[in-house]
Amino acid sequence: xxxxxxxxxxxxxxxxxxxxxxxxxxxxxxxxxxxxxxxxxxxxxxxxxxxxxxxxxxxxxxxxxxxxxxxxxxxxxxxxxxxxxxxxxxxxxxxxxxxxxxxxxxxxxxxxxxxx
Amino acid sequence: xxxxxxxxxxxxxxxxxxxxxxxxxxxxxxxxxxxxxxxxxxxxxxxxxxxxxxxxxxxxxxxxxxxxxxxxxxxxxxxxxxxxxxxxxxxxxxxxxxxxxxxxxxxxxxxx
Numbered sequence: 001x002x003x004x005x006x007x008x009x010x011x012x013x014x015x016x017x018x019x020x021x022x023x024x025x026x027x028x029x030x031x032x033x034x035x036x037x038x039x040x041x042x043x044x045x046x047x048x049x050x051x052x053x054x055x056x057x058x059x060x061x062x063x064x065x066x067x068x069x070x071x072x073x074x075x076x077x078x079x080x081x082x083x084x085x086x087x088x089x090x091x092x093x094x095x096x097x098x099x100x101x102x103x104x105x106x107x108x109x110x111x112x113x114x115x116x
Numbered sequence: 117x118x119x120x121x122x123x124x125x126x127x128x129x130x131x132x133x134x135x136x137x138x139x140x141x142x143x144x145x146x147x148x149x150x151x152x153x154x155x156x157x158x159x160x161x162x163x164x165x166x167x168x169x170x171x172x173x174x175x176x177x178x179x180x181x182x183x184x185x186x187x188x189x190x191x192x193x194x195x196x197x198x199x200x201x202x203x204x205x206x207x208x209x210x211x212x213x214x215x216x217x218x219x220x221x222x223x224x225x226x227x228x
Contacts, residue, residue: 004159031214033214035218040124040220041220042120042122042204042217042218042219042220042221043160043204043206043216043218044218045215045216045217048214048215050214056214056215058215059215091159091160093159098212099211099212099213100212100213100214101148101150101165101167101208101210101211101212101213101216102148102165102167102211102213103162103165104150104152104161104162104165104213105162105213106159106161107158107159107160107161108159109157109158109159110157110159
């Protein structure tokens, strides 16, 4: 596809359940990011993948959060034992460029997660 | 205190008005400054990029950075209804831009 694809677009889950969010980046984009956007708050960095390097997990808020990426393609973000404070829009982004401050990322439309 | 402060609005202006959007930040180590635009139910898209202090103009948009005051601005001239969106400022310590720090976003509504 032409853009970053995320699925599902919406997810409602019960507190305590596990959820898995999927991101298909643009083909050829070596860098992939996950950000979280809570209502009324800015985007929060979660995790960053670059090629075959070890991911930068410094933004993951707790050990309930984990993410994987297969090579330079699909990534999944898993949240275990979901809590109500996990309710947010989870945004995936990818980038072709090294100079990502200047050229930016391409974001997907996000997965809106609601924990009830 | 948040690293980046941004008034959430909403800011409502008539078509054709000049719009001023602002962010303040606390960490003087930020060197790279960006504005992203986010339409409803969409991901953000990069609008403007500025390195260090100074001004940058692109069409109807002007970005300003004042590092001495830790203050950045985005001006939109001749605002259009299609400019209605949430505007997020973002900052980075590195040109690699791997961990952007975002403001909360300002909701802008341009009325025709």
